[in-house]
Amino acid sequence: GDSVTQMEGPVTLSEEAFLTINCTYTATGYPSLFWYVQYPGEGLQLLLKATKADDKGSNKGFEATYRKETTSFHLEKGSVQVSDSAVYFCALTGGFKTIFGAGTRLFVKA
């Protein structure tokens, strides 16, 4: 079945460091890919999405490119802030459900 694998955390960075969180997927067909973010005590919010191969999703300085050849959708940000500390989930839609990766917790130190 469809699945999403993302790097384990936690990831700890200093403010203004470069962030990469790896995500790969297996799926039949052509899923849409998403990154969601969960701040402490809150529900998940959509961060960005890409609906077809080579699409780049971007929001709030975060970017991810849908790579069909490597089945990847890695999340990047050039300069993280303390306020980016959260749990990040890579996900894909397949039929009537969204399948999530295990989540990667990010800590950003001032």
Add this chain to the structure above:
Amino acid sequence: DTAVSQTPKYLVTQMGNDKSIKCEQNLGHDTMYWYKQDSKKFLKIMFSYNNKELIINETVPNRFSPKSPDKAHLNLHINSLELGDSAVYFCASSLKGGVNTEAFFGQGTRLTVV
């Protein structure tokens, strides 16, 4: 206006009790979901409803019974609560249950069974 709202936000109850969590969305979406998030933050789908019809039941115990009186509401009733049911339960909705549609999540209900 909250797009997807679920109540209560916190629920503490004893083993063996029966409890319900309510969810409502005002987005006009066709599809609603229940997800369970464990202590390690892993999210697993439990149920998916499309226009009040059950589409997905991911091998959830029979003690969990969703009910969708209309497509804006999806409630979750849990019988005979067990310690292992302690988790955060998220309701979500999407425009259509297919590709290209992101899910909108409620704030979660933290269930603690003691």
